[in-house]
Amino acid sequence: xxxxxxxxxxxxxxxxxxxxxxxxxxxxxxxxxxxxxxxxxxxxxxxxxxxxxxxxxxxxxxxxxxxxxxxxxxxxxxxxxxxxxxxxxxxxxxxxxxxxxxxxxxxxxxxxxxxxxxxxxxxxxxxxxxxxxxxxxxxxxxxxxxxxxxxxxxxxxxxxxxxxxxxxxxxxxxxxxxxxxxxxxxxxxxxxxxxxxxxxxxxxxxxxxxxxxxxxxxxxxxxxxxxxxxxxxxxxxxxxxxxxxxxxxxxxxxxxxxxxxxxxxxxxxxxxxxxxxxxxxxxxxxxxxxxxxxxxxxxxxxxxxxxxxxxxxxxxxxxxxxxxxxxxxxxxxxxxxxxxxxxxxxxxxxxxxxxxxxxxxxxxxx
Amino acid sequence: xxxxxxxxxxxxxxxxxxxxxxxxxxxxxxxxxxxxxxxxxxxxxxxxxxxxxxxxxxxxxxxxxxxxxxxxxxxxxxxxxxxxxxxxxxxxxxxxxxxxxxxxxxxxxxxxxxxxxxxxxxxxxxxxxxxxxxxxxxxxxxxxxxxxxxxxxxxxxxxxxxxxxxxxxxxxxxxxxxxxxxxxxxxxxxxxxxxxxxxxxxxxxxxxxxxxxxxxxxxxxxxxxxxxxxxxxxxxxxxxxxxxxxxxxxxxxxxxxxxxxxxxxxxxxxxxxxxxxxxxxxxxxxxxxxxxxxxxxxxxxxxxxxxxxxxxxxxxxxxxxxxxxxxxxxxxxxxxxxxxxxxxxxxxxxxxxxxxxxxxxxxxxxxxxxxxxxxxxxxxxxxxxxxxxxxxxxxxxxxxxxxxxxxxxxxxxxxxxxxxxxxxxxxxxxxxxxxxxxxxxxxxxxxxxxxxxxxxxxxxxxxxxxxxxxx
Numbered sequence: 001x002x003x004x005x006x007x008x009x010x011x012x013x014x015x016x017x018x019x020x021x022x023x024x025x026x027x028x029x030x031x032x033x034x035x036x037x038x039x040x041x042x043x044x045x046x047x048x049x050x051x052x053x054x055x056x057x058x059x060x061x062x063x064x065x066x067x068x069x070x071x072x073x074x075x076x077x078x079x080x081x082x083x084x085x086x087x088x089x090x091x092x093x094x095x096x097x098x099x100x101x102x103x104x105x106x107x108x109x110x111x112x113x114x115x116x117x118x119x120x121x122x123x124x125x126x127x128x129x130x131x132x133x134x135x136x137x138x139x140x141x142x143x144x145x146x147x148x149x150x151x152x153x154x155x156x157x158x159x160x161x162x163x164x165x166x167x168x169x170x171x172x173x174x175x176x177x178x179x180x181x182x183x184x185x186x187x188x189x190x191x192x193x194x195x196x197x198x199x200x201x202x203x204x205x206x207x208x209x210x211x212x213x214x215x216x217x218x219x220x221x222x223x224x225x226x227x228x229x230x231x232x233x234x235x236x237x238x239x240x241x242x243x244x245x246x247x248x249x250x251x252x253x254x255x256x257x258x259x260x261x262x263x264x265x266x267x268x269x270x271x272x273x274x275x276x277x278x279x280x281x282x283x284x285x286x287x288x289x290x291x292x293x294x295x296x297x298x299x300x301x302x303x304x305x306x307x308x309x310x311x312x313x314x315x316x317x318x319x320x321x322x323x324x325x326x327x328x329x330x331x332x333x334x335x336x337x338x339x340x341x342x343x344x345x346x347x348x349x350x351x352x353x354x355x356x357x358x359x360x361x362x363x364x365x366x
Numbered sequence: 367x368x369x370x371x372x373x374x375x376x377x378x379x380x381x382x383x384x385x386x387x388x389x390x391x392x393x394x395x396x397x398x399x400x401x402x403x404x405x406x407x408x409x410x411x412x413x414x415x416x417x418x419x420x421x422x423x424x425x426x427x428x429x430x431x432x433x434x435x436x437x438x439x440x441x442x443x444x445x446x447x448x449x450x451x452x453x454x455x456x457x458x459x460x461x462x463x464x465x466x467x468x469x470x471x472x473x474x475x476x477x478x479x480x481x482x483x484x485x486x487x488x489x490x491x492x493x494x495x496x497x498x499x500x501x502x503x504x505x506x507x508x509x510x511x512x513x514x515x516x517x518x519x520x521x522x523x524x525x526x527x528x529x530x531x532x533x534x535x536x537x538x539x540x541x542x543x544x545x546x547x548x549x550x551x552x553x554x555x556x557x558x559x560x561x562x563x564x565x566x567x568x569x570x571x572x573x574x575x576x577x578x579x580x581x582x583x584x585x586x587x588x589x590x591x592x593x594x595x596x597x598x599x600x601x602x603x604x605x606x607x608x609x610x611x612x613x614x615x616x617x618x619x620x621x622x623x624x625x626x627x628x629x630x631x632x633x634x635x636x637x638x639x640x641x642x643x644x645x646x647x648x649x650x651x652x653x654x655x656x657x658x659x660x661x662x663x664x665x666x667x668x669x670x671x672x673x674x675x676x677x678x679x680x681x682x683x684x685x686x687x688x689x690x691x692x693x694x695x696x697x698x699x700x701x702x703x704x705x706x707x708x709x710x711x712x713x714x715x716x717x718x719x720x721x722x723x724x725x726x727x728x729x730x731x732x733x734x735x736x737x738x739x740x741x742x743x744x745x746x747x748x749x750x751x752x753x754x755x756x757x758x759x760x761x762x763x764x765x766x767x768x769x770x771x772x773x774x775x776x777x778x779x780x781x782x783x784x785x786x787x788x789x790x791x792x793x794x795x796x797x798x799x800x801x802x803x804x805x806x807x808x809x810x811x812x813x814x815x816x817x818x819x820x821x822x823x824x825x826x827x828x829x830x831x832x833x834x835x836x837x
Binding site: 032034035036037038039040041042043046181182185186193195196199202203 | 372373376553576807808810811812814815816818819822823824825
């Protein structure tokens with residue numbers, strides 16, 4: 001802007017043009033601000049409308065998957081309400097489907113159990129989630145880790161497995177104290193604007209048609225106490241398509257199988273971190289089907305190497321290692337995940353082992 | 367860093383505040399640093415290419431100034447061409463020519479196995495190399511004086527609002543702007559710039575990104591979609607790419623205007639075109655002008671006999687197609703447009719009339735509709751993964767294939783098309799890219815509010831990259 005010129009026409013009358021401009025600008029200002037005021041009124045109206053209907057809307061999707069989102073909320077509620085469980089189950093979808101917290105708590109009297117396993121995630125994500133999110137909030141006495149051979153294949157360390165999305169998601173960065181100013185701005189907007197907070201729910205009518213279905217329905221695990229799979233038959237009826245999809249996924253995950261040095265290191269570090277904070281660790285090589293073992297490129301030989309690596313990692317980091325081995329397929333919903341009957345069997349298998357760990361933990365706690 | 371990210375929402379105001387506190391030279395230094403930070407945020411490894419292209423064209427310009435020998439001037443100009451096209455050719459086309467060339471030779475019975483390097487495509491490479499070529503060409507043809515300031519030239523090449531997806535800059539229009547003191551935009555100019563940015567965000571986030579999942583679905587699984595669903599997919603892509611690219615251009619122009627730099631218009635209501643010739647006067651205007659001035663006219667333009675003109679048209683559009691991407695689909699897309707233009711030139715004189723006559727609903731609706739369908743036919747090749755995929759897609763429409771039709775996609779297409787056409791009609795009526803500035807204050811405010819709401823709602827998750835970043 002050029003500002004006021006040196007010789008101004010208004011000088012002859014003793015009244016400066018700048019003064020006139022100023023007064024004119026003051027007169028114009030309300031009209032200049034009117035569009036802004038109307039725009040703000042429209043936005044305010046939208047805010048009020050969304051706020052009024054918020055009970056019909058889902059909470060914002062800030063975690064990379066709905067299950068992480070739901071379990072984080074449950075963990076926060078438990079931590080804030082002083083309802084931390086003594087025993088926490090962690091792992092991937094095998095423990096997610098097979099771990100039955102209510103049944104295990106019943107089988108180990110005087111304890112409470114929470115299933116913090118997350119489907120679709122891999123060893124590094126589970127390790128990060130367990131040590132940075134779950135354990136600091138729930139402070140359990142015993143952590144039961146459930147994995148199988150696929151988590152030792154180096155391919156699970158690739159960013160496209162979900163590790164990249166998990167590590168770079170805004171909420172994980174914030175939860176781990178790595179948040180940037182943009183993350184903080186996002187958190188501020190979520191806190192103070194209804195429109196911003198509930199936008200994922202508001203746009204659902206436009207985007208749901210093409211959304212990928214989530215294999216694990218988080219509604220099946222209310223408060224982390226239910227089971228993911230209950231009555232699915234192994235490769236039968238309604239479960240057949242899902243079972244085929246699972247086995248294809250497993251074959252892909254086991255392609256070029258080797259025991260990755262970095263994977264073993266991550267597992268050891270995970271166990272060490274949990275133990276340093278005062279919890280005992282039970283490492284379970286989850287029960288498997290013959291079909292799962294056959295999906296390894298070298299079959300049983302590959303699987304045996306993985307079990308040896310699990311035992312070694314547990315031994316070096318001070319965890320108890322157990323290996324239920326091969327179980328019959330009627331106990332499974334698909335070639336990988338236990339069904340309701342299988343989960344009950346796993347509870348019976350784990351109960352005495354967990355009981356020992358809890359007793360040892362209680363003894364060592366002053 | 368993309369225009370539709372929170373990072374850019376913080377970056378632009380910070381640059382603006384610092385920029386308007388500085389003098390001209392310091393402003394250019396700041397712009398250069400900001401542009402390199404902006405570009406480096408995509409992938410810092412490719413900054414070296416940008417610097418190489420800049421230095422080459424600057425030195426070429428200076429050397430051209432130092433000689434009157436036509437032969438020597440020609441050789442110097444060829445250096446610029448070789449470096450820019452060399453960078454473009456290697457990073458964008460090497461793998462394409464190797465894989466497709468090998469396949470072609472294989473069909474001729476000649477088996478070769480050259481290496482495929484899986485080279486990463488540097489963002490914006492097609493745009494900044496074209497900036498450099500246009501400068502060197504204009505200096506070579508003595509249309510402009512070469513600049514003596516490396517700083518001004520480097521800012522011209524790397525200017526962040528237009529660096530990664532245009533509009534493609536022209537040295538004679540932009541370089542002088544970086545060489546002189548800029549005037550801080552007054553309130554009406556700043557308001558116009560802000561409205562352009564808002565309109566651009568609306569087109570990108572609330573139209574293009576909303577349509578994207580449905581377009582992806584139609585093109586990724588055409589075998590399970592009905593003919594109507596596939597038609598909806600193509601039409602949706604037409605509005606998606608328009609919203610995406612014109613939205614980008616609006617934000618670029620608005621951002622640039624706040625920095626006191628004027629960028630050329632890139633879109634002028636293209637889907638109101640009554641012929642393909644007119645479409646190319648309204649769609650990606652900076653590219654069609656570039657191709658006209660640096661390719662079509664040097665090839666002879668329409669000065670020769672009829673056949674030569676058709677050859678020039680076809681060649682220009684084929685190369686224009688290839689400029690978009692290293693794939694046969696883009697070549698076919700360009701070829702189709704070349705055929706349209708040649709056909710219109712041969713059989714009709716509408717193009718010249720259209721340049722001066724205003725659009726009329728009563729007279730022009732049918733021609734506009736036919737033109738839109740021709741453009742959409744070509745879009746199928748532009749969007750498909752392969753020529754075979756595009757032909758299969760069109761075949762399914764022609765056979766009236768049965769299958770699922772996503773009703774919400776139809777509804778969304780109608781909504782998006784209505785929004786785009788309303789904006790276009792308002793711009794056309796007002797002769798202004800920010801038509802709401804002519805409305806009453808209350809209507810203007812309501813329009814701002816109603817545009818911000820869908821921007822907020824649809825801007826969740828990671829920002830969706832602009833389609834033209836791939837080119």
